[in-house]
Amino acid sequence: MSQIYLEPQEEITTVIDKIKTLSTKEEDVILVAPDNCPLTASIINLKLLAKETKSLDKKLILVTTDTISRNLAGRLGIPVLASVKDVNIMGEENFSEPTAPQPLKEIIHLETPEELKREEKTKLDKNIHIHRYEQPLANDERRVEKEQSPPAASPIPPVSKKNKKRLILAFGIIVLLILVNLFLFSPAKVNLYIASEPLAQNVNLALAGEKLNSTQEISEKFSATGEKEMGEKATGSVTIYNYWDSTNQDISANSVFIKDGKNFYSQQAVSVPGTTIKQGNQVPGTATVTVVAETNGGDYNLAAGRFTITSLPTNKQAQIYAQSALAFTNGSSKKVKIISEDDIARAKQQLSDKLTDKVKEDLNKQAADKNKEILIKAINQQLSSAAADKKAGSQADDFQMTLSATAVVLAFDSQVMRQAVFDNLKTTLPKDKELILDASDETTIDIESQDWEKEELKIAGQVKTRIAPKIDQAELKKKLAGNFTGRGAAFLANTAGYKKADVKIQPTFWLTFPLWTKMINLTIHYE
Template identity: 30%
Template sequence: MPTKPAIKQGESMDEKEIIYLEGDTEISEVVEKLRQHEKKPLMLVVPKGALLLQSIVNLKILKNEAAKNQLTLALVTTDKVGQHLASQVGVPVYEDLKAPHPTFVPEKIPPPVEETIELDLTAREKDEEPEVPVHHYQISTQKPLEAEPPSRPLIKPKRSKKRLIFVFILFLIMALAVILFVPSAKITLAIKSEPLDEKLQIRVDTQVSDNDFSTALLKGKAVEKELEKDSEFKTTGKKEVGEKAKGTLTVTNETGVDQVINEGTEFKENDSGLVFTNTTTVIVPKATLNAAGDKVSGTIKTEVAAKEGGSKYNLAVSNYSVNSLDKITAKGGPMTGGTTREVAILTKTDQDNVSQTLFDELVSQLHQEIADTEKNARVLEGAFESKIEFKEFDQKENAETSKFKLKMKVKTKGIVFEEDIYRRLIVFLMEQKLPNNKMLVLSEQDEVATQVAGLDLEKGELKLEGAVKTKMASKLDAAAIKKNLKAKSKDKAKEYLFSLGELSSFEIIAFPGNLKRLPLLSARIKLEIKTE
């Protein structure tokens, strides 16, 4: 039978699609690859002993899928079993990519050994009869008695015995493959754990060229960035303003000398303590004696106004005193015309609060931008020094306003380090602190609280303190356990697991469910270790 070369004469390797498969590639992955390729010759390079070549069913699925996608399929492998199986399902097989002809080509399936092949010889007998009868006198003309025609010969295939042996061997190989690769087991081991808390001292240095786990040293990187922003805020300060109340007071002088009441002199109402100020300078005459010899105090009227605006300064006739002059009193009123309204003002507290708010916002934004720029970098707040480069308010303190703006520029400097390497260092340092018979049990519940213990930007040094909370348990050799469990009955497997001592419980799940022994191959046993 003529064979088809792997590469036709004049045809480049690029015209064929070549896919290289791994030994453990599943049939579903290969089918998906076939569906993704165009209608062109396709060669699958399969390593010796690959799972794909151990089942004739897999090869039939490949052939059917290639036919659906109109692909010309061929295999390249040195696996003898795979070569025979592929030839059985009709897939050409090459020893290597440079082979001009396939090692195995699709074979036609011969008829079963037991099947007989009938040959019709009557036509041949008729063809041999002469067209014109010839009479020979030397031969008797007596017709012989007709004998029964011989039975049709049974012709058996010549290779039937060899094929039977091949089928038997193939059956044994398939049975062995099923025994080795179909059974699987998942064994879950629960071991008792105990808490492990440690504090680790780590140093980050921007001057070193590499990490040194033995001395708890990490390579760091110095970073610097600045940001400017203009934001608007609302004021919180309140102030009562309005028209000032006004009135007239009669000032009395009981002294023997004239008293000068300067403009702005304060008169305090005796009951409320509200203050009014003199609007002009006046001279209060001294006290005198009348004709009867009685003392007559000197008096004068003066205009006053409330020290502040507001309706609370609208007072009835009241008595007033002058703090700076003991012998000077006043009485008068009513005080009228005072009005009150509340306004928002920009206070010093407002300025201080928004300055801190905007500063914190800019620092946080700067740290985030550094984290986005420096991929996988650990950005700790304490590993940076930030300061205000520029700050300006658009309005002054005590200005009557409900809104105001603040423009600020902030600059930050600090040290960062790689997060992944930091975590690996933590695990390394924790393992160094374990006893020889213990192992570290890591989980999502582990805690690593990192604090900055010191920062020196001039030297490029950062000191860290990591408080680690995790667990440890007795050390188990997973490979040795799987090796000792393979091919054991379930009862023997349980006895072995009980003998380990460190386990608090275990669970064995086998496939198929009625499997009495664990798989023969360690690779088919999955071991999962949990802690309690």
């Protein structure tokens, strides 16, 4: 036989764990319970213990002098003894069948058959934790020792029957008031944990807004980055010689004359006379023409020499050519800063970004002054003008760029919008569900359109939040009021979406919820 001594505050799960750890050789489990033990005063707990020992092929024996525990054990067919000595004296083979429940000698609260029947159908959830502090119980040995101790040395004057009745009456009134106070006003704190589920829902609604306008201008100086060649082209006069034949050779304007790899262009058209024979010698026809260098630069200031006319056919170029008698001059090069088209475009873009920021800042300030908000992407901005004080291609080191813009947007009250979104969302929920709103909710809002005349926004967006079963807290408190903690735990466990619960009652030895529902502090946590 194995003996398990129960503590006044022992939990059912702890006792079951102890039974499971017993040796398989042990056939009997002797459960020794003190008087007023809450665990053995519950028919549900006794049923669970009997079921557990039976599943382990063991026999449960209860040792207690508590009247309630003995009566309940008798109803369940659990053998009951008054003391551990009875076990040792009688032995297992002499255990008698449990006797019929004895009448109670004191006034206590027993469940009615209907209540017991309901309790039998109720299963306690292991997640419900009933917090109790150790309950002081009577100690028989100390009480006997106290009763056998010698009387005090000083004599106590006898109390009259009348005074005794008064004392008993006063004591009874005090006890009654204490019990009434406990039944009515013992504060209970209940933390109920309910499962929630995610919800992502699209919403569409119209919202009143207030029209805000802004006109802004911005002007800045920018540096010119373009370059332009501002030098002069070399020029000179050349004589064209015609040794080809006796016919005239026409040289058109802008014909190309090359010397030392440098290109020059003739400035006028000429006709070069044909060659002649005088005194037996060939005399070429000649003509003079002015040529100008292809580009600016001193590199075109060439010394006197022969030029090839590349605009002529190749076979004529050796016999028809040009010759300069003097060196070319006036060629020079000089680069200067100019305002390029890219400079104008870059300045416009930079100022446009800054101008947009300036418009946003102004409209946000206007909205904040009215305790409202705006959506930046809903701002309708138009560029009024963009001008530079100098034109592209102008020679300059810098220039001034000026932009101006107008903008309009509808401002709205964010709280009104949030409420409207969730009110719209509530209409789509099942009747037994409710929204669980907190700081982690996500709301994405887009402006579909803005009616400037009606000052109305059409909003489309998505809300990410959570929903949970709808719980009537007032009704739940009514069910808990005046019930034992075990039955109250069953009510909590039957709540839709239930995960777990935590119950604390003051004073901690009290085992019932207060009758006054205002003394029940119910807090619901959603997970």
